[in-house]
Amino acid sequence: MSQRSSGFGWFILLVAGLAVLTFIFRPPAPAETGTDPAALAEARKATGGAQTLEDILARQRGEEVDLSFRREFGQPGADPDAPLALAPLGGASDPDLWRALRYDAADVNVSAGGDVAKVLVQDGGMAWYEFRKGPLATYGGWLLIGTIAALAVFYLLRGRIGIDEPMTGRTVTRFQAIERFAHWLLAGSFVLLGLSGLLTLFGRFFILPTFGPELNSQLLIASKFVHNNLAWPFMLGLVMVFVMWVWHNIPDRTDITWFAQAGGIIGKNHPPAKKFNGGQKIIFWSVILLGASISLSGLSLLFPFELPLFAKTFGIVNQTGIPQWLGYGALPTDLAPQEEMQLAQLWHAIVAFVLMAIIIAHIYIGSIGMKGAFDAMGSGEVDEAWAHQHHSLWLDEVKARQAKDGKTPESGATPAE
Amino acid sequence: MKAMLSGFAAMILLAVGAWYGLNEMKFSSADKQTGVNVRLD
Numbered sequence A: 001m002s003q004r005s006s007g008f009g010w011f012i013l014l015v016a017g018l019a020v021l022t023f024i025f026r027p028p029a030p031a032e033t034g035t036d037p038a039a040l041a042e043a044r045k046a047t048g049g050a051q052t053l054e055d056i057l058a059r060q061r062g063e064e065v066d067l068s069f070r071r072e073f074g075q076p077g078a079d080p081d082a083p084l085a086l087a088p089l090g091g092a093s094d095p096d097l098w099r100a101l102r103y104d105a106a107d108v109n110v111s112a113g114g115d116v117a118k119v120l121v122q123d124g125g126m127a128w129y130e131f132r133k134g135p136l137a138t139y140g141g142w143l144l145i146g147t148i149a150a151l152a153v154f155y156l157l158r159g160r161i162g163i164d165e166p167m168t169g170r171t172v173t174r175f176q177a178i179e180r181f182a183h184w185l186l187a188g189s190f191v192l193l194g195l196s197g198l199l200t201l202f203g204r205f206f207i208l209p210t211f212g213p214e215l216n217s218q219l220l221i222a223s224k225f226v227h228n229n230l231a232w233p234f235m236l237g238l239v240m241v242f243v244m245w246v247w248h249n250i251p252d253r254t255d256i257t258w259f260a261q262a263g264g265i266i267g268k269n270h271p272p273a274k275k276f277n278g279g280q281k282i283i284f285w286s287v288i289l290l291g292a293s294i295s296l297s298g299l300s301l302l303f304p305f306e307l308p309l310f311a312k313t314f315g316i317v318n319q320t321g322i323p324q325w326l327g328y329g330a331l332p333t334d335l336a337p338q339e340e341m342q343l344a345q346l347w348h349a350i351v352a353f354v355l356m357a358i359i360i361a362h363i364y365i366g367s368i369g370m371k372g373a374f375d376a377m378g379s380g381e382v383d384e385a386w387a388h389q390h391h392s393l394w395l396d397e398v399k400a401r402q403a404k405d406g407k408t409p410e411s412g413a414t415p416a417e
Numbered sequence B: 001m002k003a004m005l006s007g008f009a010a011m012i013l014l015a016v017g018a019w020y021g022l023n024e025m026k027f028s029s030a031d032k033q034t035g036v037n038v039r040l041d
Helices: A008-024 A037-047 A053-060 A094-102 A114-118 A124-158 A177-211 A213-229 A231-245 A253-260 A278-302 A310-320 A337-366 A373-378 A384-390 A392-405 B002-024 B029-033
Strands: A170-173 A381-383
Touching: A008 A124, A037 A053, A114 A337, A124 A177, A124 A337, A170 A384, A170 A392, A177 A213, A177 A231, A177 A278, A177 A337, A177 A373, A177 B002, A213 A231, A213 B002, A231 A278, A231 B002, A253 A278, A278 A337, A310 A337, A337 A373, A373 A381, A381 A384, A384 A392
Parallel strands: none
Antiparallel strands: A170 A381
């Protein structure tokens, strides 16, 4: 029986090649410009440490300005008679108060609303907003477009992966009804969650200027409903799929062979595989780990301010010493409630973009990319020729089990006597 | 295909159930994050 590569290895090679080319031909970083921080600090001596016009202009030019001096809020209680003191507030002044509010350092008391209401000016809001509409939307969007483009190129080069041997007419059950139910519960909700998430992120940039605010508004209202409520079937599907398939996705020796042949790229033989091959195991663990991470950050967003995740996580990460080792310094562990939400939103979107790219490839290979693949999740029955080509070890297991149970495979053909 | 359609149907039922149940349990943002003093409706 001749065997042929599934093409998955070629696809991985193509994606890796495109990633390398993208890195090599990335646009040059803009030349660093900016005012000398020492000069700015020197100029502040003339104002007693207060910011100068040059500080403000530098910020307006978008330059990085060390703002630590603005967090020094005077000296409350200092002798008001001392030279240069700011009587009658002692060493403190009204601008100190405003700056303390600005940097969330003021001692604010509120009668209702808790810690959330104590934050009167949330400094991280702009950074979140700029990141969301800038790098997140840009790189996220290009990741999805790049994935689709890579698949289109792959399809043009490789075409649809066929079944080399003639169809036998005998089928084996690849997935039981409950497995397919869980898959489609997960898949249907993920697709709708992905689309509604994309509308939420990109609606303002593309739909609003093209179709107007009414349509964008209606789509956003619908997206919010979909996103809030389809989260539950997604999480249920994720748990079901994990429970049913985790056993089959534990890495084993067959994966070494599969990866050694890069899914068929090296050599002419299609590597033998059990129920799930090495590539499918990558998909499975991506879905489980990234899906769980998306679910966690999603729950944090679904119940605002109730499930803060990042301050604790950053504390644990800091203890490993990795951020410090990488030169980032310790990650912040004293986060405002709003910052927790902003980080949850960004993490949710970043991980979702990665998973969407993976799932686009999964949808491709499970539909137009490979003949016979959809049957596995459609009817659940696959032809023995397909099973032998892609999951030969699993087919052997199924046949051995059938022989032991005295069952014959489902077939319209008469078995050989 | 029955399993696929059942999965989609369950997805819709769970979503509507979650929407109805969480609203009934006063889990909406309007209920959780605001009070009568700051709402106009």
